Amino acid sequence: MSFESTLTILLAMTQSIWRPPTLRKDSAEEAERRATWLELFYDLVFVATIGQLSHALSKEISWAGVGGFVLFFIPIWWCWVGATFYATRFDTDGLFDRLFAFIQMAVVAAMAVHVHHGLGEGDVGFALCYGAFRVQLVLQYQLAGYYNPIAKALVNRYSLGFTLSVLLWLGSLLVPGPFRYGLWIVGLTLDLGTPLSAGKLLVQVPPSFTHIPERVGLFTIIVLGEAVLGVIRGLSSLEWTLAAQIAAVLGLTIAFCLWWLYFDSVDGSPLTSLKAGKTLLGLTWLYAHLPLTAGLAMAGVGLEHLVKNGPETPPETAEQWLFCGAIALVLTALATIHWMTCTLGTPEFRRVLSAYRVGSALFILLLVLVGHNLSSLQVVAWTAGACLVQVGFDVLKTRSSQDQVQG
Numbered sequence: 001m002s003f004e005s006t007l008t009i010l011l012a013m014t015q016s017i018w019r020p021p022t023l024r025k026d027s028a029e030e031a032e033r034r035a036t037w038l039e040l041f042y043d044l045v046f047v048a049t050i051g052q053l054s055h056a057l058s059k060e061i062s063w064a065g066v067g068g069f070v071l072f073f074i075p076i077w078w079c080w081v082g083a084t085f086y087a088t089r090f091d092t093d094g095l096f097d098r099l100f101a102f103i104q105m106a107v108v109a110a111m112a113v114h115v116h117h118g119l120g121e122g123d124v125g126f127a128l129c130y131g132a133f134r135v136q137l138v139l140q141y142q143l144a145g146y147y148n149p150i151a152k153a154l155v156n157r158y159s160l161g162f163t164l165s166v167l168l169w170l171g172s173l174l175v176p177g178p179f180r181y182g183l184w185i186v187g188l189t190l191d192l193g194t195p196l197s198a199g200k201l202l203v204q205v206p207p208s209f210t211h212i213p214e215r216v217g218l219f220t221i222i223v224l225g226e227a228v229l230g231v232i233r234g235l236s237s238l239e240w241t242l243a244a245q246i247a248a249v250l251g252l253t254i255a256f257c258l259w260w261l262y263f264d265s266v267d268g269s270p271l272t273s274l275k276a277g278k279t280l281l282g283l284t285w286l287y288a289h290l291p292l293t294a295g296l297a298m299a300g301v302g303l304e305h306l307v308k309n310g311p312e313t314p315p316e317t318a319e320q321w322l323f324c325g326a327i328a329l330v331l332t333a334l335a336t337i338h339w340m341t342c343t344l345g346t347p348e349f350r351r352v353l354s355a356y357r358v359g360s361a362l363f364i365l366l367l368v369l370v371g372h373n374l375s376s377l378q379v380v381a382w383t384a385g386a387c388l389v390q391v392g393f394d395v396l397k398t399r400s401s402q403d404q405v406q407g
């Protein structure tokens with residue numbers, strides 16, 4: 001075999017192994033991008049992590065428990081967002097992309113182990129895992145910037161903000177508990193604020209406007225599954241009585257209604273505002289999914305406890321606050337998302353839709369303030385009724401809007 005033939009074979013093998021990060025644009029794609037099998041597999045590790053986090057909250061339903069849940073949930077969500085936005089811009093599905101994905105999955109799996117133990121016992125390991133995940137993401141962005149000069153400015157902005165956040169997280173290991181969590185909050189603020197500071201750089205290197213809404217929707221489905229699991233876990237310790245069956249059906253009704261309210265109106269159009277340099281609108285749409293998904297996960301825990309209590313047993317105050325507060329948070333987040341969705345009917349329709357969401361959220365919170373003597377079944381029933389009213393309103397208003405367009 002000649003030297004030239006050997007060199008050709010070696011170059012071909014190298015190209016099959018190493019595919020440099022390539023900036024992907026919607027306009028250059030032959031078809032609308034869809035979630036890959038790897039992305040779906042990748043999401044499974046986040047299913048396990050959120051499941052462990054929900055289990056930890058279930059063991060301690062209190063203000064401290066909710067605080068710990070939020071303090072863990074935000075970094076987990078942000079890891080998923082960071083990896084997803086990198087992939088939608090630069091992923092080539094090459095060998096190294098898959099290896100990076102595997103390493104990230106291993107890190108997130110380790111995070112799941114540490115969140116199981118909660119704050120105090122698992123915080124040091126969790127901080128190390130979060131730092132490791134973010135360092136790897138910075139490395140990926142630096143490689144992408146090297147091979148895609150047009151993205152270099154955005155990469156440097158991201159790398160600076162994310163690196164400073166990592167330093168704060170690692171520095172938190174040197175201080176005791178309460179101060180440690182303060183550094184976490186500062187680090188997360190810096191992390192979440194970095195894309196907001198990118199401004200016009202996001203216009204030059206935008207994410208996929210078709211891929212991101214689908215990926216965000218898939219993550220929402222993952223968390224919505226916690227509500228379904230909450231019903232199943234709650235029923236596992238009860239006799240299969242008629243009242244228990246009604247509670248189960250109503251619990252599933254709530255989950256189904258929340259699915260309907262989000263996915264029947266899901267629209268990633270605010271992201272397209274990045275084209276016009278309106279980064280605040282696009283990122284607000286994304287960030288509104290943080291309270292949405294956190295609320296769904298907490299609602300699943302609250303629903304589990306209400307069902308487990310037995311239909312006729314009044315829930316404890318903390319359980320009622322968790323469940324009703326979480327559902328109210330979800331509806332408020334939906335109101336925010338629908339308010340800014342550009343193609344969801346007329347501006348008046350969006351305002352009315354959002355007002356109904358907020359009104360239902362206030363009604364559900366009222367159940368906590370005045371419904372001290374309500375049984376678990378009654379709390380679930382009133383909440384399901386409020387969600388069903390939202391669905392009915394959406395059906396009527398959507399049909400009315402369609403009739404106006406046709407007329």
